[in-house]
Amino acid sequence: MAAIREIIKLGDPLLRQRAAQVRRFGFRLEKLLDDMACTMYASNGCGLAAPQIGISKCIVVIDDGQGLIELINPTIRRAEGEISDVEYCLSVPELGGEVKRAESIRVEAQDRKGKICVYEAEGFLARIFQHEIDHLQGRLFVDIMTREVRDEKPEKLQNEAQEQVQDEAQNNE
Numbered sequence: 001m002a003a004i005r006e007i008i009k010l011g012d013p014l015l016r017q018r019a020a021q022v023r024r025f026g027f028r029l030e031k032l033l034d035d036m037a038c039t040m041y042a043s044n045g046c047g048l049a050a051p052q053i054g055i056s057k058c059i060v061v062i063d064d065g066q067g068l069i070e071l072i073n074p075t076i077r078r079a080e081g082e083i084s085d086v087e088y089c090l091s092v093p094e095l096g097g098e099v100k101r102a103e104s105i106r107v108e109a110q111d112r113k114g115k116i117c118v119y120e121a122e123g124f125l126a127r128i129f130q131h132e133i134d135h136l137q138g139r140l141f142v143d144i145m146t147r148e149v150r151d152e153k154p155e156k157l158q159n160e161a162q163e164q165v166q167d168e169a170q171n172n173e
């Protein structure tokens with residue numbers, strides 16, 4: 001059975017290490033991939049790299065809503081165009097950032113059995129590939145963002161709470 005692993009957060013030195021290539025394929029890798037997918041889905045993420053659960057290996061899972069993609073030892077073989085958009089990361093809570101990425105890419109990786117697969121991606125999916133592959137180099141979106149985007153949710157909740165306090169104060173008058 002797959003398990004939900006703990007996601008480490010910005011500030012943890014494990015996120016900054018360069019991940020090692022996977023050389024052994026087998027049961028342990030498959031269990032790890034299952035746990036990573038489980039952890040990603042439980043966190044409503046669209047991608048997760050092994051360093052984010054404290055394992056410094058070149059392993060990534062992605063699901064942009066069109067199905068699970070597992071990448072072992074991925075490399076970007078081609079990158080074209082440039083597009084800027086807001087990104088979030090499960091290891092960087094409540095903060096987003098605008099990041100310039102290649103618009104379309106070709107990625108070569110191995111699957112869970114070690115077979116070489118080639119992926120062509122563009123737009124949002126290409127962005128996820130690049131974000132996750134960055135994790136394997138110890139790079140986070142906060143290092144390369146051009147603008148910080150604060151999550152507006154906590155502020156909104158705070159305003160609502162404040163309004164409630166004001167309402168109660170008025171009721172007491």
Ligand code: CO
Pocket residue numbers: 088089090091131132135
């Ligand atoms: Co991330």
